[in-house]
Amino acid sequence: MIYRRVALIGLGLIAGSIALAAKRRGLAREVVGTARTAETRATAARIGLVDRVTETAVEAVEGAELVILCVPVGAMEAVAREIGPKLAPGTVVSDVGSVKQAVTDAVAPHLPEGAVFIPAHPLAGTEHSGPESGFATLFENRFCVLTPHDAPRDEVARYRQFWEGMGANVDEMDPAHHDRVLAVTSHVPHLIAYTMVGVADDLRRVTNSEVIKYSAAGFRDFTRIAASDPTMWRDVFLNNTGATLEILGRFTEELFALQRAVRKGDGEHLHDYFTRTRAIRRGILEAGQDTDAPDFGRVKKD
Amino acid sequence: MIYRRVALIGLGLIAGSIALAAKRRGLAREVVGTARTAETRATAARIGLVDRVTETAVEAVEGAELVILCVPVGAMEAVAREIGPKLAPGTVVSDVGSVKQAVTDAVAPHLPEGAVFIPAHPLAGTEHSGPESGFATLFENRFCVLTPHDAPRDEVARYRQFWEGMGANVDEMDPAHHDRVLAVTSHVPHLIAYTMVGVADDLRRVTNSEVIKYSAAGFRDFTRIAASDPTMWRDVFLNNTGATLEILGRFTEELFALQRAVRKGDGEHLHDYFTRTRAIRRGILEAGQDTDAPDFGRVKKD
Ligand SMILES: NC(=O)c1ccc[n+]([C@@H]2O[C@H](COP(=O)([O-])OP(=O)(O)OC[C@H]3O[C@@H](n4cnc5c(N)ncnc54)[C@H](OP(=O)(O)O)[C@@H]3O)[C@@H](O)[C@H]2O)c1
Ligand SMILES: NC(=O)c1ccc[n+]([C@@H]2O[C@H](COP(=O)([O-])OP(=O)(O)OC[C@H]3O[C@@H](n4cnc5c(N)ncnc54)[C@H](OP(=O)(O)O)[C@@H]3O)[C@@H](O)[C@H]2O)c1
Structure with missing residues (x-):
């Protein structure tokens, strides 16, 4: 056991996976959670996602040693403003937002003096969302990036253990650098995949059913990406x-430049150009970051 | 048995898979093949990819009922010019090029009067190439598009059976329409994936090792695409x-438009925008064209 009580604000894919993994691996004695809507709270209670569902975020954080904000990036500030005044000294506060600089800037001012803020971003997800989409193995063998700034080293080490306990490989980084790396490896690839699917959907001379039928030829994983949660991705880009x-x-x-070459x-x-880009693929295979089963960074339920 | 003798010109991924599938499924009594280089011919002979390897394309097509050109799109015309004069009347000639209008225009003029030309494009592949990359199940449950123009219907029906025998779903289409559909579902997605990998490779502020390490977050399948054969893809775009x-x-x-919205x-x-693109994904799932295991249109060896 690493933390006695963990409070999750938001009960979607990421929070649900944390709850299930933390309990399965014995990392927390009690996991408490809350969500914005009564519907999500009821679902979470019904399926036993957490030990206890509270009506409000303020109730959830009461007595928690670790509080993790698991809401869309754009909702982090409001949550921090709400819970900030209620946090006991020494509480570790974290988040799982896909953007780190903006979340840090939005959350930090609302935390009390004695709170320990350690932003996090687990590089794991699926295109599904909501309280029923989480699963305990989501973080296994995935990276989790922490941007701890000046948080006490012993608290950072303890929080690292929490993520490592869920199977993640933990790295530390500066938040701005995180955002730049993720822009390349995730954010812009998602934006261009969304764009490509939008183009296909718009075409009149190629029917949607043809696009769908022949999508096996390269386009299909773009549609998987383009099925990801619109609110989450809007907030990432904003x-x-x-x-x-x-x-x-x-x-x-x-x-x-390539278009000109085609023309x-x-x-x-x-x-x-096509020869040069091969090298980077070799690097990825050598780094053990891919197998024969591509999944666009997404993980399957076990 | 559908054809007594099948000749494959080129002995790479696609030809190798045809050879293995046709023999396993008993669709051809004899499969003969040839390739440009002595090295590929020697490898094919050593691993028994085809029943007989010939030195030249002219020798390969001698006595063949079906000849399939399995070389890069840009090499089709030269092969057709070489074998055209040697084709017996009634020989069925096909190809597997990823582009259909240009290949049809390049090959047809070199075929003799009595030959039956039925261009084909199997929508199946991997990022690997060469004589050792083929496997018998590559075409299973994949589409194969024929663009038969005015070929005799009985010969088209027979050739359809050949592909269906290898497990493919066969459709017919006009070549120009094929090229437009594939531009959306395959060619442009590949070009933008190549581009994205090139950008990552160029960056100085994000290191290659970081791109590789954190590539799980959405970028990884782009690198798989960008590892595809440069000659094949150059020819597709040209x-x-x-x-x-x-x-x-x-x-x-x-x-x-999306960039402006971000700014x-x-x-x-x-x-x-992100909400609209969800619908097309639903369509693909409903059409049974995807499972939980994305593979960017690529197939794994069994
Ligand atoms: N999905 C991924 O691939 C992934 C990967 C890494 C990190 N992340 C990050 O993880 C966070 C959560 O993502 P998720 O995939 O778990 O999302 P999710 O499944 O959609 O869950 C989001 C949760 O946040 C709550 N919420 C939404 N808007 C809110 C608001 N304005 N105020 C308060 N609560 C709100 C929702 O409550 P209701 O259900 O009651 O509306 C829900 O419980 C995001 O910051 C995202 O960037 C996601
Ligand atoms: N790979 C895919 O995903 C895929 C999918 C559908 C269709 N296709 C199409 O299938 C065709 C073959 O692709 P592949 O993946 O099988 O390629 P591959 O594995 O690279 O094999 C190509 C074969 O063509 C020969 N060749 C190359 N250049 C030639 C030239 N200038 N003259 C004569 N022969 C030449 C090669 O001979 P050497 O080995 O001796 O050089 C080799 O045997 C292409 O037209 C491609 O567009 C590919």
Whole structure:
């Protein structure tokens, strides 16, 4: 047992997976949780997702050693403002938001002096959401990035253990750097996948049923991405604007160069480009970060 | 048995898979094959990929009832020019090129009067290539598009049986329409995946090792695509220029609109867009074209 009581604010995919993993691995004696709507709270209570469901966030954090904010990035500040005044000194506060600088800036000012703030981002998810989508193995063998800033080292070590106990590999990083890395490896890839699916959906000369039928040829995983929660992703882009726009700028620059090569019939440019990109794939395979079963970073239920 | 002798020109992923599937399913009494380099021919002979390896394409097509061109799209014309004069009347000639209009235009003029030309495109592949990458189940439950134009219906029906025998679902289409559909479902998605990987590889502020390490978060399947054969994909873009540029134009238009929404903080636009793209995913699931195991249209060896 690492924490006596853990409070989860929000009871969706990530909170549900934390609750199930923490209980299965014996990392918390009690897991308490709350969600915005009565419906989600009722579902969580019915399926026994947490030990206790409270009506409000303020009730949830009462007596908790660890509080994790598991709501969309854009909702973090309001939650922090609500619970801040009620947090006992020494409480560890964390979040699981996919953006770290904006969440840190939004949450930190509302926490009392004695609270220990350790933002986190587990690099694991599926395209499903809600209280029934969580599962205990979601974080196994996935990275979890902490951006602890100046939190006491012993508390950071303890919180690391919590994530490692759920099977994650934990790394520490500066929040701005996290946002830049994730813009490349996750945020912009998601935006272009959403775009590509939008284009397909718009076409009149190729029917939707054809797109659907022949989607096996490369497009299908884009549609999986484009089925992810709209609120979560809206908030990611609204809160990682700088890095997203920077990487998008690079992306369109490169795309235009390739487009020009296609238009001009410059096979050498295309061949060179396609040869160069092979190396990075080799690196990923060598780093043991992929198997023969691609999943676009998503995990299956066990 | 559907054909007595099948000749495969080219002995890579697709040809190898045809050879193995046709023999396993008893669709051809003899499969003969040839490749450009002595090395590939020697490998194919050593692993018994086909019944007989010939030195030249002309030798391979001698006495064949069905000849399938399994070389990159840009190499189809030269092969057709070489074998055309040697084809017996009634020989069925096909190809497996990922582009259909350009291949049809390049190959047809070189075929003799009595030959039956039925272009084909199996929508199946992996990122691997070469004579050792083929496997007998590659086409199972995948679509194979035929663009038979005015080929005799009985010969089309017979050739359909050949692909159905290998486990494929066969559809017929006009070649230009095929190219437009595939531009959306395969060619442009591949181009933007190549681009995204190129961008990541170029960045100096995010290291390659970080990109590799955290690639689980959405980017990884892009790298799989970007490991595909450079020659094959160069030829696809050089030969499906019109449809590629048309879809790319639509793509950048949509991307710019989303980029503007990110810059302006227009959450409503983003949320609406991300909500709309969910529907197409539902369609794909309902059409039975995906399971919980994404693979970017690629197939695993059994
Ligand atoms: N899904 C992923 O792939 C993934 C991966 C890593 C990190 N994350 C991050 O994890 C966080 C949660 O994501 P999730 O996938 O678990 O989402 P989810 O399944 O949609 O759950 C979100 C939870 O937040 C609550 N909520 C939503 N809006 C709220 C608001 N305005 N005020 C208070 N509560 C609100 C919801 O309550 P109701 O159900 O009552 O509406 C729900 O319980 C997000 O910050 C996301 O960026 C997600
Ligand atoms: N891979 C896929 O995902 C996929 C899917 C559907 C359709 N296709 C289409 O199938 C065709 C073959 O692809 P593949 O994946 O099987 O490729 P592959 O594994 O690279 O094999 C290509 C074969 O073509 C030969 N070849 C290459 N260049 C040639 C040239 N200039 N002249 C004569 N022969 C040449 C090669 O001979 P050497 O080995 O001796 O060089 C090799 O035997 C392409 O038209 C492609 O568009 C591919």
